[in-house]
Amino acid sequence: MARYIILAFTNPIEGREAEYHHWYDTIAVPAYKTIPGLVHHGRYRIADVPKHYDFARDSEWQYCSLYSFETDDYEDFAANAGAALAAVKEYSFSDTIDKASFFEPTFVQMD
Known part of the structure; x- marks a missing residue:
């Protein structure tokens, strides 16, 4: 079976951080937990630590x-994930998320 992240x-x-966190904690995470098989x-928030490499770019997230x-x-x-989210009446993608910077890649394990 293929493993994905x-x-x-x-x-x-900007200025809507409290609403953003409230949406994630009370709407998004509970809704995502209804998706069969999704863990x-x-x-996580970006850590205020030195870069590992001088040439690494700064995170935009x-x-x-x-x-x-x-x-x-x-x-x-x-398809099952979409159906599970559609069944959660309270769920919709939050307008507190900056969609211009939103990035959600899916990776599959290589080995």
Whole structure:
């Protein structure tokens, strides 16, 4: 079975940080936990630590959420995820997220 991770890199709209965190904590995370097979590994903020390499660029994101799942049929998993989220009446993508900087890549394990 293939193993995947999703990294959701986000920034809140300036001045709406409290609403952004409230949405994640009370709407998004509970909704994502209804997706069969999806494991939520937590929310993270950028750490104020030195770069590991001088040539590394600065992060444009303040926050990252990490999720994982295993499947032999990605399209089926995605369809089931969409159906699970659609069944959560309170869920919608928050307008507190800066969509211009939103980045949510999915990676598949190589080995």
